[in-house]
Amino acid sequence: MKTEITMNIAIGARTLHEKPCDGIAWFTYEVIQRIVREHPAHRFFLITDKRYDIQPVTGQNVEYIHLWPRNYHPLICFFWHQFLVPAALHRVKADVFIGPDGIIPLNCNVPCIPVIHDLNHCHRPEDIPFFTRNFYQYFFPKYASQATRIATVSSYSANDISQTYSIDKEKIDIVYNGVSELFSPLSEEVKEETRREMSGGRPFFLFVSNFSPRKNVVTLIIAYEKFRRDTGLDYDLVLAGGRLYLNSELDRAVKSSAYKESIVFTGRVDRMMLRRLYSSAEAFVFVPWFEGFGIPLVEAMRCGAPCIVSDNSSLPEVSGGAGLCVSAADAGAIASAMARLAGEPALRRQLTEKGIENSKKYSWDVTATQMWDCILKAVKQNA
Numbered sequence: 001m002k003t004e005i006t007m008n009i010a011i012g013a014r015t016l017h018e019k020p021c022d023g024i025a026w027f028t029y030e031v032i033q034r035i036v037r038e039h040p041a042h043r044f045f046l047i048t049d050k051r052y053d054i055q056p057v058t059g060q061n062v063e064y065i066h067l068w069p070r071n072y073h074p075l076i077c078f079f080w081h082q083f084l085v086p087a088a089l090h091r092v093k094a095d096v097f098i099g100p101d102g103i104i105p106l107n108c109n110v111p112c113i114p115v116i117h118d119l120n121h122c123h124r125p126e127d128i129p130f131f132t133r134n135f136y137q138y139f140f141p142k143y144a145s146q147a148t149r150i151a152t153v154s155s156y157s158a159n160d161i162s163q164t165y166s167i168d169k170e171k172i173d174i175v176y177n178g179v180s181e182l183f184s185p186l187s188e189e190v191k192e193e194t195r196r197e198m199s200g201g202r203p204f205f206l207f208v209s210n211f212s213p214r215k216n217v218v219t220l221i222i223a224y225e226k227f228r229r230d231t232g233l234d235y236d237l238v239l240a241g242g243r244l245y246l247n248s249e250l251d252r253a254v255k256s257s258a259y260k261e262s263i264v265f266t267g268r269v270d271r272m273m274l275r276r277l278y279s280s281a282e283a284f285v286f287v288p289w290f291e292g293f294g295i296p297l298v299e300a301m302r303c304g305a306p307c308i309v310s311d312n313s314s315l316p317e318v319s320g321g322a323g324l325c326v327s328a329a330d331a332g333a334i335a336s337a338m339a340r341l342a343g344e345p346a347l348r349r350q351l352t353e354k355g356i357e358n359s360k361k362y363s364w365d366v367t368a369t370q371m372w373d374c375i376l377k378a379v380k381q382n383a
Helices: 024-038 074-091 130-146 155-165 188-199 219-232 250-254 271-280 296-300 313-319 331-343 345-359 365-383
Strands: 008-012 043-048 062-066 096-099 113-114 149-151 171-176 204-208 235-242 263-267 283-286 307-310 325-326
Touching: 008 074, 008 313, 024 043, 024 365, 043 074, 074 130, 096 219, 096 365, 113 130, 130 155, 149 155, 149 365, 155 171, 171 271, 171 365, 188 204, 188 235, 188 263, 188 271, 204 219, 204 271, 204 296, 219 235, 219 250, 219 331, 235 271, 235 296, 283 296, 283 331, 296 307, 296 313, 296 345, 307 313, 307 331, 313 325, 325 331, 331 345
Parallel strands: 008 043, 008 096, 043 062, 096 113, 149 171, 204 235, 204 283, 235 263, 283 307, 307 325
Antiparallel strands: none
């Protein structure tokens, strides 16, 4: 092992983007920029399948290694990680390799740390396209088995990985996701302006994420319809995020909704607009079928939005008792929670205060520190 001041740290930067748009991409960006900045004595080799107009992370201790081709298909991903990446690790004399997307080279003499965010491909395989699903199901047990250490983003996911893949929990480090300091409550004037722009001044419920089947947006739409019928209140439903895959059921649900004119799709929005949406929403409703962490939940809490959240997987842990927990399968329960928050200002205030306090547990600075500790453990184990 090299001394600490001379480590060569290689990172799979396939999910490093100039403008991150999902949880893994934000983890990659936030963690890499911090460990690069906080550990200038070490050299960081960011192995990527794309060329950047503007490099997302820079520093005198940073070198980008571009490996062709782009990872658009699981077969290319396999070739890239199992043949091209090992050669690059040998060339730069890497002391450790980190896979922020959970993918590592197998049969490699460099200690490797996959960040396995969740096991959605095990529990809800039908939500993932065929080739990607089979790739994950076949290779992720191998990554977990051969990894020097594993990082994951919640206690729930740590237990799940340990039990599903028969991995010793001592091998798994919990590296919670964080919340950007950009997120915080806004003034009443800005909230009113946002509502005017987004919903014609009407109050609205908010969902933020992608629209894959796992996010359960169809049940949310059904719950919203029930809320409107039962209460008679003129609220909008704002859905912020991008389409991912397998969206036909969602399209049918929107088209057939009696309230489709009140369902607003924003597309992907930047973080400044997200802050406005979170702060201005009557409530943030996040009821996925399965989640390894759920970054939008803690962002919403940090902005003061009362939250309705699924009672499954990692979400009770991450929400910390600061949201109304409901069954993801029960549209009636979701609608009742929406009605409670629409009709009980004291409850909204209580959840706002508890949510802001709960969100303070999550910081990208802490995430980077936890990830660095995991790196040091891996290198030490390989000494």
